[in-house]
Amino acid sequence: MITVQKIRIDFPILKRKIHGNNLIYFDNAATSQKPKQVLEAMDDYYLHHNANINRGVHLLGEESTELYEKSRETIASFIHAPKPEEIIFTRNSTEAINLVAYAWGRVNISEGDEIITTMMEHHSNIVPWQILASEKKAKLLFIPFDKDGQLDLEWLKNHITHKTKIVTIVHISNALGTINDVAKISNIVKQINPNTLVLIDGSQSVPHIAIDVQKLHCDLFAFTGHKMLGPMGIGVLWGKEKILNSMPPFLGGGDMIREVFLDHSTWNNLPEKFEAGTPNVAGAVGLAAAIDYLTHIGMENIRKHEVELTDYLLKQLLTMKGISIIGPKEAEKRGGLVAFSVDKIHAHDVAQMLDQEGIAVRSGHHCTMPLHSCLGLTATTRVSFNLYNTKEEVDYFVKTLKKVQSTFGV
Amino acid sequence: MDLYREEILEHYRNPRNQGKISKPSTKAHVGNPLCGDTMDMELIINKKNGKDIVSDISFKSDGCAISTATGSMLTEKVKGMTLTEIEKLTKDDVLKLLGMDLMPNRLKCALISLEVLQKAVVDWRSNAKIKIHM
Secondary structure: OOOHHHHHHOOHHHHOEEOOEEOEEOEOOOOOOOOHHHHHHHHHHHHHHOOOOOOOOOHHHHHHHHHHHHHHHHHHHHOOOOOHHHEEEEOOHHHHHHHHHHHHHHHHOOOOOEEEEEOOOOHHHOHHHHHHHHHHOOEEEEEOEOOOOOEOHHHHHHHOOOOEEEEEEEOEOOOOOEEOOHHHHHHHHHHHOOOOEEEEEOOOOOOOOOOOHHHHOOOEEEEEHHHOOOOOOOEEEEEOHHHHHHOOOOOOOOOOEEEEOOOOEEEOOOOHHHOOOOOOHHHHHHHHHHHHHHHHHOHHHHHHHHHHHHHHHHHHHOOOOOEEEEOOOOHHHEOOEEEEEEOOEOHHHHHHHHHHOOEEOEEEOOOOHHHHHHOOOOOEEEEEOOOOOOHHHHHHHHHHHHHHHHHOOO | OOOOOHHHHHHHHOOOOOOOOOOOOEEEEEEEOOOOEEEEEEEEEEEEOOEEEEEEEEEEEEOOHHHHHHHHHHHHHHOOOEHHHHHOOOHHHHHHHHOOOOOHHHHHHHHHHHHHHHHHHHHHHHHHHHHHHO
């Protein structure tokens, strides 16, 4: 059980007024708000422990390094990674995925090889593969989904061949809300081709459900701090030690080397091999503080709360005329977000009118143009929940949405 | 200020200057694939007192209320204007029509109609130049 009112006190921004109304922040899939515990941890770092890591013999350098590495351990525990060295800090999920495409993809993909992703992916898990496939003259294939937003796993089984080098899937779709059974998918892939690399995009799942990367049977897993109460500018790539060790570096520079000579350099061990340059230590500290906050409340409790809100919203939207939701109709089958279109009213106008009442939603294609194209839509409006949202906020949203419809005379 | 005041909604529900023009002097199309706003305009340009003027104009819009309403208001405003006057129109003139300032996210919606209009005029000018040189 979570006590939402107690949680809301930890998020000062929720007291803001928007055009004279209370803020109703329903855009969590885009980014989450931050509790003061995260902000205080980051301030504390800069106020009392700031120094570059690994370099200094001096005390501040030691403290900074210890905080950075402790953050890495916190993250490893949170997703049940076997070792902290398997946690690579990046700027965000996009960079984590690009790291795999450049470091693993460049040396392992050749002409005629195949990469499989899905029609429901975020652009960050399509574009890096398009760039790689184009460079290497490889084929990029897309698993289709049905009208309930479920991936066609029979299609997948029929399309994995000895040439399939990578299968990469989003865990929870940021537009459909679909929760893909990535453990099942990983097993399907490995059974047919054990050498195929499986990469999961966990950007929308890690913030909202308990994750155990070992139980997902994937090789690599990417996620980002700012969607899980952490700061922007910090993301994570988890990878099996064996895989990461087999990869050449991503970015070259300081920290990722062991020795530098004029004609060659040798690489550092994991995780440093993939962390060139001065890292975002404050960001790592902030992300660890966010994880502590989430753990304290409990991921199962958070999930339960968001399912209740999603169910409450869905039941109302499904009875309203002129509203079409995309993705699964049952709350248990989806993440805590609902994207929908409104008959005869453009998504921008819907979002704008909601904003005038203090309600923050996102409108557009949510970085999933192929998905929207597939559904014959250009833009949808999306509500996405977090642990601090309430049923009362949903009530006000529904009331306002009905007002939007009547204002436009539909 | 209420963005969706009655005047804007009225222009959205009943946009002026709809429908096709037979034998337009020039036409243009602009689309924003990111949000689905598209607009087409057709113009009739005649000479009056030695100046080129827009004597008739129509537009077709497939977009949000802001872009459609602005298209309706703008086409009303420019009927009878000279091409030179149209070329001098700025984003501030468009915002004056709407009667408000817009945040950057929605500014593009409002400016689509100005973009189409000025594109049509530019196209007509360059075609006219080609005719003179022939």
